[in-house]
Amino acid sequence: MQNGxxxxxxxxxxxxxxxxxxxxxxxxRYDAAPRDLSPVDxxxxxxxxxxxxxxxxxxxxSGEGRSGSMLFMDNTVVHSSTRKVDGLEMLSTRQALAKxxxxxxxxxxxxxxxxxxxxxxxxxxDADGYFIRVKAGAKVEMPVQTCMLxxxxxxxxxxxxxxxxxxxxxxxxxxxCSTGKHADESLHLGMSEIYIKDGGKxxxxxxxSWGKKTGVRPRTAIQMGANAQFVNNYVLLRPVDSIQSYPVxxxxxxxSSVKFNSICVSHPGSEIDMGSMAVLNAPGxxxxxxxxxxxxxxxxxxxxxxxxxxxxxxxxxECRSLIMKEQGxxxxxxxxEASVPDVEMTHEAAVGKIAREQVEYLMARGLSExxxxxxxxxxxxxxxxxxxxxxxxxxxxxAMSSANLGN
Amino acid sequence: xxxxxxxxxxxxxxxxxxxxxxxxxxxxxxxLFGPNGSGKSTLLATIMGFGQFKVTQGRIFFxxxxxxxxxxxxxxRMGIGMLLxxxxxxxxxxxxxxxxxxxxxDVDVSHLAEDFRMKAFLDRDVNVGFSGGELKRSELLQxxxxxxRFLLLDxxxxxxxxxxxxxxxxxxxxxxxDTKQCGREKENESVSALIITHTGEVLKYIGADCAYIxxxxxxxxxxxxxxxxxxxxxxxxxxxxxxxxxxx
Ligand SMILES: Nc1ncnc2c1ncn2[C@@H]1O[C@H](COP(=O)(O)OP(=O)(O)O)[C@@H](O)[C@H]1O
Ligand SMILES: [Mg+2]
Numbered sequence: 001m002q003n004g005x006x007x008x009x010x011x012x013x014x015x016x017x018x019x020x021x022x023x024x025x026x027x028x029r030y031d032a033a034p035r036d037l038s039p040v041d042x043x044x045x046x047x048x049x050x051x052x053x054x055x056x057x058x059x060x061x062s063g064e065g066r067s068g069s070m071l072f073m074d075n076t077v078v079h080s081s082t083r084k085v086d087g088l089e090m091l092s093t094r095q096a097l098a099k100x101x102x103x104x105x106x107x108x109x110x111x112x113x114x115x116x117x118x119x120x121x122x123x124x125x126d127a128d129g130y131f132i133r134v135k136a137g138a139k140v141e142m143p144v145q146t147c148m149l150x151x152x153x154x155x156x157x158x159x160x161x162x163x164x165x166x167x168x169x170x171x172x173x174x175x176x177c178s179t180g181k182h183a184d185e186s187l188h189l190g191m192s193e194i195y196i197k198d199g200g201k202x203x204x205x206x207x208x209s210w211g212k213k214t215g216v217r218p219r220t221a222i223q224m225g226a227n228a229q230f231v232n233n234y235v236l237l238r239p240v241d242s243i244q245s246y247p248v249x250x251x252x253x254x255x256s257s258v259k260f261n262s263i264c265v266s267h268p269g270s271e272i273d274m275g276s277m278a279v280l281n282a283p284g285x286x287x288x289x290x291x292x293x294x295x296x297x298x299x300x301x302x303x304x305x306x307x308x309x310x311x312x313x314x315x316x317x318e319c320r321s322l323i324m325k326e327q328g329x330x331x332x333x334x335x336x337e338a339s340v341p342d343v344e345m346t347h348e349a350a351v352g353k354i355a356r357e358q359v360e361y362l363m364a365r366g367l368s369e370x371x372x373x374x375x376x377x378x379x380x381x382x383x384x385x386x387x388x389x390x391x392x393x394x395x396x397x398x399a400m401s402s403a404n405l406g407n
Numbered sequence: 408x409x410x411x412x413x414x415x416x417x418x419x420x421x422x423x424x425x426x427x428x429x430x431x432x433x434x435x436x437x438x439l440f441g442p443n444g445s446g447k448s449t450l451l452a453t454i455m456g457f458g459q460f461k462v463t464q465g466r467i468f469f470x471x472x473x474x475x476x477x478x479x480x481x482x483x484r485m486g487i488g489m490l491l492x493x494x495x496x497x498x499x500x501x502x503x504x505x506x507x508x509x510x511x512x513d514v515d516v517s518h519l520a521e522d523f524r525m526k527a528f529l530d531r532d533v534n535v536g537f538s539g540g541e542l543k544r545s546e547l548l549q550x551x552x553x554x555x556r557f558l559l560l561d562x563x564x565x566x567x568x569x570x571x572x573x574x575x576x577x578x579x580x581x582x583x584x585d586t587k588q589c590g591r592e593k594e595n596e597s598v599s600a601l602i603i604t605h606t607g608e609v610l611k612y613i614g615a616d617c618a619y620i621x622x623x624x625x626x627x628x629x630x631x632x633x634x635x636x637x638x639x640x641x642x643x644x645x646x647x648x649x650x651x652x653x654x655x
Contacts, residue, residue, distance in 0.1 A: 357495045360457050363479040364489055365509035365553055372480075375500055375508065383499020383532065 007113055011123045014114035021301075022244025022273045025215045027121050030187045033074030033155035035128070040079045043069060049181065050149065056398075057176025057207040058391030059147040066174075067142040070130050073149045074157060077128060087138020087169065089131075093160050096131035103131070106162050110193040110221035110250075118189045118217040127158035127191065134169040136197075143172035143205075143389075148190065150214070151180040156187040163194045163202065167225075170201035174391055177208045177216075184211035190218040198225040198253060205233040205389050208243070212269065216243035226253025226282065232260045233385070234274070235392050237399035239267040239298075246275035246303060249287070257286040261385045263396065264291075266298030268327065275303030275333075280313045280343075287315040292381045294321065295328030305335040308343035317347035322354055322380060354380075374400050408433045408557060408599045409454070414465035416446075416453050416624075422463070423449045425624040434597030436583065436613060438604055438632050441621035442644045447603045448492050450621065451559040454601070455489045456482050469557070488555025490546040492562050492603075496535045502545060503529030510552040523548040523578065524571075539566025540575070547578045558582055558600035564608040576612030583613055607636040620644065 018024045040046050043054075043061040051061045054071070063069045068082035068090045077092040097103050113123035130146055150157045165171050179186060188210070196202050210216055222230055230249060249258040260276035278287035289304040304317040319332040334347040354376060362372035378400045382388060409431045416424035423446045431437050441447050453460040454467060456479040466475045474482055497505070506516050506529070520526040523544045528537070537545060543563055550558070560579065567575050583598050602609060610632060618632040622644060628635065 355495065356458060358497050360479055361491070361495050361497070362505070362508075364455050364457075364483055364491075365505065365549055366480060366483040366511075367508055368480050369478070371508070375504070376497060379497060379499025379501075379532070381499070 007108070008124065011113040011120040014120035015117050015124070017114070017116045017120070019116045019118060019217065019244060021246065021275075022217070023242050023271060025187055025217070027117055027156070030154060030156035032125055033150060033152045033157050033186070035075040037073055037076040037078050040071070043071060043079055046071075050151075053149060053178045053180060054147050054176060056395075057147065057178045057209050058174055058395060059145050059176040063145075065142055066145045067140050068144040070144075070146045071149065072129060072147065072159060074152050074155065075128060077130070080130070082144075085140055087135035088140050088144070088171075089133045089135070090144065091131045093127070093129040093131045093162060096162065103162065106164060106193060106195060108193070110223055111191050111219050115219065119191060119219050121156070122158040122160055122189045122191050125158045127160035127189070129159040129161040129191070131162045132171070132173065133164040134166060134171045136166040137168045139170045140172070143174045145174045145176070148175070148177040148188070149180060150178075150183045150186045150188060152186065153183045154185050155183070156189060159188070159190040161190070161192040163192070163204075165196045165200035165202045167197045168199040172203045172389075173205065174389065175204070175206045177206065177210070179211040179214050185213040186211070187215045188217070190220075192218065192220040194220070194222040194230075196222065196224045196228040196230055199227045200225065201229045203231040203233070205392055206235065207392060207395050208234070208236040208240070209238045210240040210243070212239045213241045215241050216245070218245045218247070220245070220247035222247065222249040222258070224249060224251045224253060224256045224258065226256060228253060228256040230258045232258075232276070233388060233392055234260075234262040235395055236272065236274075237263070237265045237395065240270050240272070242271040242273075244273040246277060248277040248279065250279050250281060251285045251287065252281045254282045255284040256282065259287070260289045261388070262291045262293075263381045263385070264293040264300060264302075265399065266293065266295040266300040266328065268297035270298035272298065273301040273303070275305065277305040277307070278315065279307040279309065280315060281309045283310045284312045285310065286313070289317040290384050291319045292321075292384055293330070294324050294377060294381070295330050297325040297327040299329045301331045301333065303333045303335075304347070305337070306345050306347070308338040308345050309340065311340055311342035313343040313345070315343075315345045318384065319347075319349040320380070320384070321351045322377065323351065324354065324377075408435070408470060409601070410468040411454075412466045412468075414450075414453070414467065415463045416449055417461045417463050418449060418459060423624050424453065426465070427621075427624075427626055429619070429626065431599050431601060434599060435617065436600040436602065436615045437617045437619065438602045438607070438610070438615050439619050439621060440604070440635060440639055445622045446624040447621055448561050451489060451561050451601065451603065454559055455479060455487060483553070483555070486556030487559065488550050488553050488557070489559040490543070490550055490561055490563050494534050494542060494546060497533040498535060500533045501530055502533050505533050506549055506552045509549050511554040514552055516552070519552060520548060523551075524574065540568050540571040543567050543575055544571065544578075547575065547582070550582060551578065556598055558598060558602070560600060560602040560609075562603050562605065565605060572608065576609060579609060580612045607632070610636070
């Protein structure tokens with residue numbers, strides 16, 4: 001194992017290392033956002049406009065129907081609370097590092113500090129975030145909600161999250177990410193390391209809603225044991241400057257399965273580069289990547305990569321994209337890689353425009369053209385994905401009704 | 408109610424309708440016969456306003472208003488409703504949501520669907536994997552929710568199995584005559600229809616006032632529905648007197 005000083009030196013060097021994909025952000029232009037905001041005991045006491053931002057990304061300030069809530073504002077954990085739920089532990093990452101002697105098994109083990117300048121910066125800034133652990137056998141029924149808000153303009157939010165779902169445990173996490181009204185031109189760097197042990201189950205659902213000038217660089221990796229399940233739902237429907245994300249799941253135990261679902265809308269001026277990767281290292285494992293996107297005039301890149309390294313692997317990748325406006329650009333890049341013969345891996349990709357015949361059919365039922373297009377697009381975005389949480393469906397409905405799709 | 412004057416229509420650059428004249432009064436039901444490819448569906452789709460069908464000459468009036476260039480949804484809101492011969496699949500859109508969106512007022516969708524034996528289909532994607540009979544029932548369910556004043560029915564009975572034919576027939580009957588449907592309190596607001604049929608099966612369930620035979624994009628004969636149907640059944644379209652006269 002490398003010692004801390006080695007890692008720091010490498011990370012410092014990596015500060016100059018551009019990301020593999022997506023446009024480059026000059027980190028010097030963004031100071032770290034404040035780490036010392038005042039804590040809030042009750043989420044319903046925070047200002048109305050902040051509450052509204054939270055609600056817009058599926059976070060309920062009342063905490064109703066949630067097992068726990070955490071609000072991470074700029075670079076401060078301003079609120080963290082859990083109900084009395086057996087086996088659920090939620091701390092800030094720094095608290096957890098202090099309490100568990102640096103969390104050596106988990107911290108910066110899946111995401112390397114020197115991967116690129118964004119991981120390096122987060123590592124060197126000693127980024128805080130949430131540590132959520134579910135103890136072996138515990139089934140947490142109601143989801144945990146976590147909210148990442150940027151409230152300061154021209155600042156960088158650096159987040160380091162660690163999630164551990166132990167043997168036979170299960171958990172749902174709802175994450176909402178957003179920027180405040182005056183914090184448009186900011187940078188979000190989100191490191192997430194997710195561990196799902198044998199028989200563990202995690203559903204991780206995210207709604208992103210950034211500002212028109214916000215840069216977003218998440219770095220997420222998932223490690224899975226045997227008979228484990230992971231579902232990742234990702235929804236991004238509002239304008240953003242540039243987001244580039246390529247989470248990777250290492251499926252290391254037999255009969256585990258991973259599912260990545262993403263739903264994106266690229267608005268004029270937005271660059272969305274969304275990928276998902278599953279590396280299937282154990283026999284009998286499976287992966288499914290489903291991507292639905294539309295471009296309203298922005299750039300949309302949908303990547304998907306499936307790697308089969310063990311027998312009896314079954315995996316499918318499906319990218320579909322609609323181009324709604326002339327200036328939109330869509331690029332679908334599905335990749336399959338296999339290193340053993342006994343695998344079943346398939347992909348399909350389709351790019352096209354909305355079918356006029358469908359629009360007219362709905363108009364013949366009395367729907368206006370805008371309503372008809374909205375219903376069809378909503379169906380297109382949600383249709384291929386089973387079991388999408390209600391909060392995500394709601395966001396899709398709202399975003400579609402305000403997106404002015406018809407013209 | 409509906410008046411068509413010298414209608415010429417092009418599909419994919421080819422003239423399919425070549426001078427149609429037709430008039431259907433309030434409360435009148437007319438049937439349209441004709442061999443495959445003669446332009447029957449094209450006529451109905453043009454009245455509905457589907458974009459593929461380009462009117463190159465002539466006019467369509469509905470309730471005295473020139474609707475030749477009116478958008479589809481406005482025609483629908485004026486009260487025109489169509490059962491499509493081959494409705495498209497809409498992946499991701501649930502039938503229940505479409506029925507709700509098409510409803511003229513707050514209808515109990517699941518209750519209504521039960522009447523059409525379509526309740527189990529409300530959560531399915533519109534038309535995806537529906538059988539012939541299911542497609543027609545789904546179309547009729549949507550139309551009933553929509554409650555049009557003028558029905559365009561394109562082969563409502565074809566592909567329907569023996570088991571469903573009574574249901575389909577009854578629902579068409581209700582669409583035409585049931586005064587209890589939403590917004591139909593006023594009895595004088597009778598419904599008109601233009602119905603394409605090959606077999607005439609639908610005529611067992613409703614009365615029709617007039618019939619036309621269309622061939623090569625023109626109306627060749629008109630008469631009483633049962634007379635024309637008998638003539639077609641006995642002699643085929645080729646032997647139909649008026650059509651033969653045109654050919655000579
Ligand atoms: N969407 C279309 N594209 C190309 N040709 C079409 C289309 N719809 C109809 N046609 C052509 O127009 C003619 C009339 O078709 P249609 O109105 O469907 O006939 P019918 O309903 O009487 O069987 C046929 O030759 C058919 O091939
Ligand atoms: Mg036809």
